[in-house]
Amino acid sequence: MQQEEPEAGAQPLTAAQTTPESPWPLRVLSEKLKAHIERAPEAWIEGQLLEANIRNGHAYLTMRDVDVEYSLPVNIWASVMRTLDARPEVGARVVAKVRPSFYLKTGRLSLNATDMRPVGLGDLxxxxxxxxxxxxxxxxxxxxxxxxxxxxxxxxxxxxxxxxxxxxxxxxxxxxxxxxxxxxxxxxxxxxxxxxxxxxxxxxxxxxxxxxxxxxxxxxxxxxxxxxxxxxxxxxxxxxxxxxxxxxxxxxxxxxxxxxxxxxxxxxxxxxxxxxxxxDLAEEQDRIVQARERLARAVSHFVTRETQNLASLRGRPVLLYPETMIQARREDVSRYLDRSLAAMRSALVRGTDAIAHLRAQVRALSPQQTLDRGYAVIQLDDGTVVRDAGQAPVGTGIGLRVARGRLRATVTDTEPATEGSTQP
The missing domain is CATH 3.40.50.261 (Succinyl-CoA synthetase domains)
Structure with missing residues (x-):
């Protein structure tokens, strides 16, 4: 909302309306400040007393904040002083119930206390x-x-x-x-x-x-x-x-x-x-010395233990006489070789005997063996083997194959086989 301009020659109503040509009298600002400040409600505050001047029953004090360099005057009128349990003293830490007050003649802001209590150790x-x-x-x-x-x-x-x-x-x-x-x-x-x-x-x-x-x-x-x-x-x-x-x-x-x-x-x-x-430098140096000693003992113990282990390993037969292991393997190889050769020879002998036996069987069953026993094979001129007398009637030219050589003949007589006869 736009503020109304004051009439010419009239006193400004607010501070924002003042100008160099239309200023406020100092008393107006003081009165307005006093009215604004004294509308503030009472409040409990805490601080330390820097000054304590008591005259005619009234106490004029200066209270400072406990953490920062802020201070304000505090007045306690005689009527309030008579109700206090303890007299205000410089250096005391107190809490007070105060209301702001503005003194028009000097423009001084002060606090009027209606109650004040020391802060004891238990409270702190x-x-x-x-x-x-x-x-x-x-x-x-x-x-x-x-x-x-x-x-x-x-x-x-x-x-x-x-x-x-x-x-x-x-x-x-x-x-x-x-x-x-x-x-x-x-x-x-x-x-x-x-x-x-x-x-x-x-x-x-x-x-x-x-x-x-x-x-x-x-x-x-x-x-x-x-x-x-x-x-x-x-x-x-x-x-x-x-x-x-x-x-x-x-x-x-x-x-x-x-x-x-x-x-x-x-x-x-x-x-x-x-x-x-x-x-501590001395303690750290001692720890370094102790650590080095422990390390040296550990290394020495390790070397000794490993030396003993090596000596133990070297004392074992397999390392004292390493050729023993080779000799044992050599004997195994020789034994396996002999067994392999014997098995091969036995297999060859058995195979040779089997071949000879089969050869004898083949020879015994061969036509030549039959011819060698005196038998002959009769064939017609076309090579057909004669198995029945009826195949070669009288006058037929035949060939006879004997064990050694061939014969030529002509059939002059035939005799058929009788029933049940097995002889030729």
Missing amino acids: LARLERLRRALFDEGLFDPALKQPLPVLPGCIGLITGRDSDAQKDVIKNATLRWPAVRFEVRNTAVQGVNAVAEVMAALRELDARPDIDVIIIARGGGALEDLLPFSSEELVRAVAAAKTPVVSAIGHEADRPILDDVADLRASTPTDAAKRVVP
């Missing part, structure tokens, strides 16, 4: 436990997500306080164990409102470098309130998303921060972190 622990359970249910603590640490890191990223004992312990113990190790140190705040932002910035920088093999976040213990930055959800998620393995070395056994649960490795102290991140 309960809050951290709720966050821990929520992150656990989300799967951020799953062991499958933990990255293995490199066996021998070339360069270690170290995030810790400036000139802190934690920094000295990590560098000293790591160097003693492996003198060639290198460090990229990033000094940050490790407590207070700037700790989370600075540690996250250092983590992002080191995680982006390909030469950094592992990152250690170290602090030498402290009170629970001082370690709260290491339970910040923002920092915990940043560590979980890091591509480089992260070691948590906060050094606080009781009520340990959530960072310990999401880190790829939790070290009990900065010194423990140094010992677990790099190997």
Whole structure:
């Protein structure tokens, strides 16, 4: 919907209608800001008290966020002060029920508190436990997500306080164990409102470098309130998303921060972190010596065993007198040859006898043998063999084949065979 233009000389109704020729008086903007701000509902907020000035029963406070450098003035009027269980003190961590207020004369934004309660240790622990359970249910603590640490890191990223004992312990113990190790140190705040932002910035920088093999976040213990930055959800998620393995070395056994649960490795102290991140040179050299000795023993044992096996094989008769095997095979061949020759001779003799027998049978059945016994074969002139006297009537010329030679004759008489007679 298009806004209506103000009439000439009339005051603009909205900020968008103001112009250099038709501006708002400052009081109009202040009044509109006050009306807009004070329409906001009451809210519970948490922070730390930086200033606490109490005059005439009223408290004028400055409350700062626990994680970032944001602060606002908070006023507690005397009527509310009389209902509070504890007097506000500088450094206290509190929760307050506030409503925004805008002071027209100075244009100052402040918060008017209607209730304020100190945050006790039990409240902090309960809050951290709720966050821990929520992150656990989300799967951020799953062991499958933990990255293995490199066996021998070339360069270690170290995030810790400036000139802190934690920094000295990590560098000293790591160097003693492996003198060639290198460090990229990033000094940050490790407590207070700037700790989370600075540690996250250092983590992002080191995680982006390909030469950094592992990152250690170290602090030498402290009170629970001082370690709260290491339970910040923002920092915990940043560590979980890091591509480089992260070691948590906060050094606080009781009520340990959530960072310990999401880190790829939790070290009990900065010194423990140094010992677990790099190997001990002396131990590795001892292991190399032991490995070489075991290898030498294994090789010697292998050579000895194989030498004994060779000696055992060479002592066997088949290797001492290898010609024995050849001689046995030679005798087998000779025996088989003799048997083959004998079988062949026997077969030849039997075959010769069979041929002679068959030859005798053939000869005994041959016509010549019959002729040799005195018989003759009578044939007509056309060669027909005469088997019946009727074939050669009287006067017929016949030929007689005897054992040796042939005879010519003429039939002068015939005599037919009588019935039942077998004689010619």
